[in-house]
Amino acid sequence: MIRHLNVILVRPIDWETSNISSQEFYDDYCKLVSQWVSFLPIITRESSSKASARTTIIRFIVQDLYNFTLHPSVLNFMTTIPNLIPILLKMTDIQQDETQLNIYRCLGKIMVEEDIKTMAHPDKIAIIYIKFLSNSIDDVKKKGRFHSLLESLTNWVQHDQLKVYLLDQNILPLLIRCIMETKFDPIKAQKPALEILLALSFKNDASSSLKQNQQFMNHIRNLSKNTISTNASLQRAAEGLLWKLEKETEAVAKPTSTNTHQFDIMISYSHSD
Secondary structure, three states, X not given: OHHHHHHHHXXXXXXXXXXXXOHHHHHHHHHHHHHHHHHHHHHHOOOHHHHHHHHHHHHHHHHHHHHHHOOHHHHHHHOOOOOHHHHHHHOOOOOXXXXXXXXXXXXXXXXXXXXXXXXXXXXXXXXXXXXXXXXXXXXXXXXHHHHHHHHHHHHHOOOHHHHHHHHHOXXXXXXXXXXXXXXXXXXXXXXXXXXXXXXXXXXXXXXXXXXXXXXXXXXXXXXXXXXXXXXXXXXXXXHHHHHHHHHHHHHHHHHHHHHHHHHHXXXXXXXXX
């Protein structure tokens, strides 16, 4: 009951449209974040005889910290806490999937791009994301979780080796479903799925697989032509992926062709002299 009440109080109903307009609320949230961060090293040092209680408390705190990242202003504050990332990194070996997931979701939000790209154990990150994505994709009650998983995975796919593990875990069919099936939200599911596919398409295996799927290619061509203003960001995401799959080779080839043509003219001119 306390855990559920805490989620209701901390997590906005629709965090994308929420705004912490009250300075008092913002200050209180930041204080609570600081208290949780200072408490984590203490609770993780508790004796093994209290392992069960410790795991429950850590799970509660980490869930809270992730909920706080959904408030942009509080997230900005969290990025300024110098010991938060080291503390979370030390906790990634916790043997509790839910807690591991929220640790990685927090890290994906607060780490800078260069740190994400060098993150250790990308195989663990891939496995945990695939597990929770697969478990929530068809569960209406977990729609919010599914959206947040896709959104946070857009940060992690900057990691080159993680892309390989995601592909090994057969993530492509799941992402293609998100884009092609009308039941998925255009902005909260289809757009991040397109962004993830764009990152994965830099791997030749993924690029080839997507190009060979004509139904999928036709679908993103149609999305890229959709000029409805409410879906502008979805259209741009589709255009980006389409350019990578179809236009990049053409764009690279054109300068080469031009240079060859100019070189041939120079040879001809020199020969006539």
